[in-house]
Amino acid sequence: MSTPKNFLWYxxxxxxxxxxxxxxxxxxxxKTGDGGTPRNPYTLFLVEDQGIGGMMELPxxxxxxxxxxxxxxxIGVDDVDEEVKNVxxxxxRLLREPDDVPGILRFAVVADPAGAAFVIFKGEGGPMSQPAxxxxxxxxxxxxxxxxxxxxxxxxxxxxxxxKDQAMDMGNGEVYQLFAAGGEAVGAMMKRQDKNAGPHWLFYFCVDDIDAAMARIGEKGGSVTSGPHQVPGxxxxxxxxxxxxASFALVGARR
Known part of the structure; x- marks a missing residue:
């Protein structure tokens, strides 16, 4: 059995x-860094000088x-073209044909059976190191x-x-199914509750103090749509x- 694949970039x-x-x-x-070219601007998001994600303008x-x-x-894979067939x-569904960012990666945009989109990719620089x-x-x-x-x-x-990890009862026959990718649980799946939003993945960024982070959201013109809610741990x-x-989420302690 091959090693489970996981999300490696956002x-x-x-x-x-x-x-x-x-x-x-x-x-x-x-912190931010420049990861683009003159024809294709790209901003890197850095944690301790390690890239964890990036940003580009909507065409x-x-x-x-x-x-x-x-x-x-x-999600990192061994062979993008083969994985498209597997998807x-x-x-x-295939949403964007496999393509190359020369010298960096090969990728394709796909969606699960319900329509939630994600990217499969293979980098050219070998295994990606990750912050703790x-x-x-x-x-x-x-x-x-x-x-x-x-x-x-x-x-x-x-x-x-x-x-599968734990499954939490959400009532009405629905579950919040935790999943693992080779260790402890790294996420969960549920039937979407907001019918105004299409199927999607939501990512929770770690912060040291959830209340201080909430205040910072307001200071910069964002808005909190739900929470704070306590979760296990x-x-x-x-x-x-x-x-x-753009939707996002935060997870952290209450100081």
């Missing part, structure tokens, strides 16, 4: 990269077609707001080797929107 597509850089640096504590043609700012996660065979889990600015939780949980879990488990979570309308 990317924000937004309508105002300058404002978004200032917002997330203030709220989450990221005008995408906005014209109704695209809105949002986050997408990248389709498992009931998912729980470090401020890293992603502490991955939450799928999708369709039927059983169908979703079967899809991701088949492709990436994820395994003596942590607290909130869900929020950045000033451009």
């Amino acid at each position: 990317e924000l597509m937004t309508s105002d990269t300058g404002a978004a850089a200032g917002f997330y640096s203030h709220v989450v504590g990221w 005008k043609e995408a906005c014209d077609q109704g695209a809105t700012p949002g986050w997408v996660g990248y 389709q065979q498992a009931g998912g 889990p729980g470090t401020q600015g890293t992603v502490g939780w991955h939450e799928l707001n999708g369709g039927d949980v059983g169908t979703a879990f079967a899809f991701y488990s088949r492709l990436f080797g994820w395994t 003596d942590a607290w979570i909130i869900q929020a929107l950045d000033p451009q309308g």
Whole structure:
């Protein structure tokens, strides 16, 4: 059995990269760096000088077609083209054909059976080093707001080797199914509650003090949409929107 695959990179597509850089640096504590080329600007989000994600401007043609700012996660795979076939065979869809960022990675944009989008990729620089889990600015939780949980879990488990952890009863026959990718639980799947939002992945960024982070969101023009709520492990979570309308979440202690 091969090693389970996991999310390794997080990317924000937004309508105002300058404002978004200032917002997330203030709220989450990221530093920013230049990872682009003259023809393709790209901002890196850094934790302890280690890249954990990036940001680029939504293309005008995408906005014209109704695209809105949002986050997408990248899952590392061994062979992008082969994985595209696996995604389709498992009931998912190809949203963007495999393509190359020369010298950096090969990638494809895909969606699970319910329509939640994510990216599969293979970098050209070998294994990616990651900051220690729980470090401020890293992603502490991955939450799928999708369709039927059983169908979703079967899809991701088949492709990436994820395994079930605890299942929490949400009432009305619905569950919050935790999953692991070769260790402790790293996220959960549930049937989406907000029918105004399509199926999507929501990423929880780690902060040291959830109340202080909430205040910083307001200072930079964002809004808290849910929380704070206490979760197991003596942590607290909130869900929020950045000033451009992208959904994100935070997890941290209450000091």
